[in-house]
Amino acid sequence: MASQTRAEGEGHATEQGYDKLESTPLVGERRDVLAGAREPDSPAIDLALSGTVFFDIVLTGLAAPPASGTEVPAEGMGSCPGGVANLAVAASRLGLRTAVSAAFGEDVYGEFSWETLEEQEKVDLSASRRIADWHSPFTVSLAYRGDRSLVTHEHPSPVPLWDMARGLPQARAAFVSLCAGDEVPEWAHAQAANGAKIFADVGWDDSQTWCDSVLEQLEHCYAFVPNAIEAMSYTRTGSPASALALLAERVPVAVVTDGPRGAMAVDQVTGESAEVDGLVMDTIDTTGAGDVFCAGFVVGTLAGWPLEQRLRFSNLAAALSVQHTGGSLSAPGWADIAAWWVHTHAGHSETDRRLAREYAFLAELVPMPWLPTEQRRASATIGLRH
Template sequence: MATQARADGEGNDTERGYGKLESTPLVGERRDVLAGAREPDSPAIDLALSGTVYFDIVLTGLTAPPASGTEVPAEGMGSCPGGVANLAVAASRLGLRTAVSAAFGEDVYGDFSWETLEQQERVDLSASRRVGDWHSPFTVSLAYRGDRSLVTHEHPSPVPPSEMARELPQARAAFVSLCAGEEIPEWARAQASNGARVFADVGWDESQTWCDSVLRQLEHCHAFTPNAIEAMSYTRTGSPASALARLADHVPVAVVTDGPRGAMAIDQVTGESAEVDGLVMETIDTTGAGDVFGAGFIVGTLAGWPLERRLRFANLAAALSVQHTGGSLSAPGWADIAAWWVHTHSGHGQHDRRLSREYAFLSELVPMPWLPTEQRRASATIGLRH
């Protein structure tokens, strides 16, 4: 498990000789953005998730993926919990009380993932289980040229995910990943019937049939956040804007993300529509950036922010995440956001002045008192001895 870093910076990656591609993001004290909305009878959990936690090994700095029979060097390496852990960690670091239902093998990968989520990232695992005689799902991510390729190995969990998910505590929001030919999970419908808002995304359709059953599932959802390719494919449209308009016929809040080009959304609950530019930052690893965007958007929605602010905040969180290695452990915390805002706000260039105007709402949130009290190392820490 990743170790703690001292506030004076001793023991950071630079001092240990790790390269730039294995840099350690800041952490800072937790900030409860929903503190003013909490009532004694409100749910104790803000966000509930169910899915697969993978043990991820991420290799960065590749000039190209290896061809058959060849070997290529990787400049950086990271190990971290992946899969549903990506969004869970991102949400927790941004202040949401997060609960996950997942199976963990009783192996060293499961030990690492469980301890990282429960002890370091403060994710509620009361609805999760350790499973003997079953190895944890495993993914290798190869990051190169601003994108990544994945190699995954897993066996179905002996404990049905639906059985574990029924034990999730009631939450303010639930997150699901939609699948063609399936229905919204029973646990998510139960959460919704008790007042939770269901946020959804969708994975890549390997068959590329883009079955419209996915759109029918949106009747149970509050918000849908696909990327531009997914949105256009499922709606059979030729532009992100056309896809967004079509999606708005199916779900109260429709969002289409387009990477560094930004995001657009329609919120029929508030009557808002918005389109914002993306933030272009040095990219080391894009793994989990979509999950980080989703976490930022959920935070802003639960906090009651205007739509444009939600999109800008989610864009910023996702952009900050690609500067570090690993899907979950690259997610920004409030200290990362504070550091970016202070740097941007103090800049004198035209670009910084524009960003200062667009992100002026951050002055209400940061800078706040914080210390880098926890290390979120996205380097090869499993089994590290000191």
């Protein structure tokens, strides 16, 4: 997500250099990937979400992790809505009409996050609430050597999430995060009863017990998208492929992501299975890359793309996101994808030719004449206004 202003003096991608670190996501027109499937009686919202929105401050380019009594300089910094906002923004930038149910404090962090989501990222907040005398959840993310550490402070919302989530508009899909000891939330069941597909991921288990109750919740889900460590831990298997085989017995669409090593999936609905290599790009911050992958997969599924295409598109979106700072801040839009495709399609290396073949489907999604605009989003800084 970007600030309300645009940085002055920022040039065209070819002048800045496509691979320049600390470049900001390109500005581009929104694209409705589901335009051909929209009917007068179809849901107005494509993806419904409920969760906590954090105000994130992300610091990148640390020379070393901070130690007690020391001060460590950071080369880059960004501020943006995080938590459930990561997936919401990623989906919205890729063309989905997205609605979020969340609590926002009436402090400067909450106001900034609300404005960013509603006004800039076009996320429907009709089921969200501003709450007086409650400060917004807050996270500091420290990006170091391709990974990140988080420091978080929050108080429970005075208004329960389940209460707010009942106001979510009907959607084509709902996304939930599964948790041991919980159930698929009632709002998601209500969405599914009216035709929504439930997509799910799972958070890291700090206890590392990997309770079976998480897998039992899959009977209510359409698709499950864990990473390789989570998938192997919950299934008690020794490889991502073995984990995928067991997950495919529990849920119609099972996906296992493995970062730069790629992703694999089985779709029982279409009878497809696929495995694709990852894309390795210069990494500034991995925050939100998993959310971006999930957003890409929801987009491809709702658009009816073949399974391999869905995996490749999701891999590309996630890989593009790690080149920028922050979770929602780094989520790519269609201009970023177009820039990558134009750059790759015009390349002469063996790798470029291979990628041009593997991603040939992008030719229809981002035609060659359709180029990014000359403007780029400025990195988000809270309170920066003209």
